[in-house]
Amino acid sequence: MHDFYHSWMxxxxxxxxxxxxxxxxxxxxxxxxxxxxxxxxxxxxxEIAKKRYAAGEISRTELDEIKRQL
Structure with a gap:
């Protein structure tokens, strides 16, 4: 039994x-x-604002305002 314990360990x-x-x-x-x-x-x-401008979702003045605020 002693050998079994050591072999398991x-x-x-x-x-x-x-x-x-x-x-x-x-x-x-x-x-x-x-x-x-x-x-x-x-x-x-x-980049999001530029894409929105390119898609016509916002105007040039809105894009410029976003740039100024950022």
Whole structure:
């Protein structure tokens, strides 16, 4: 029985420790990958205003006012 305990600790204990380390690494990697993917750069307010001007949604004076305020 004494030998069984030591053989389990030599393989099972280390294996379980490595399993939890690997599990934690994968979990952190997944969280960081999801967070980075969610932070895609968006358009600046000036770019949005220029697109609205190009589409005819706002006038030149409104575009100039937006530029001045930004």
């Amino acid at each position: 030599m393989t099972g204990g280390h294996s379980m420790f490595l399993f939890w380390i690997l599990f934690a690494v994968v979990l952190v990697w997944l969280i960081l990958a999801y967070r980075v993917r969610g932070e895609t750069p968006s358009e600046t307010p000036l």
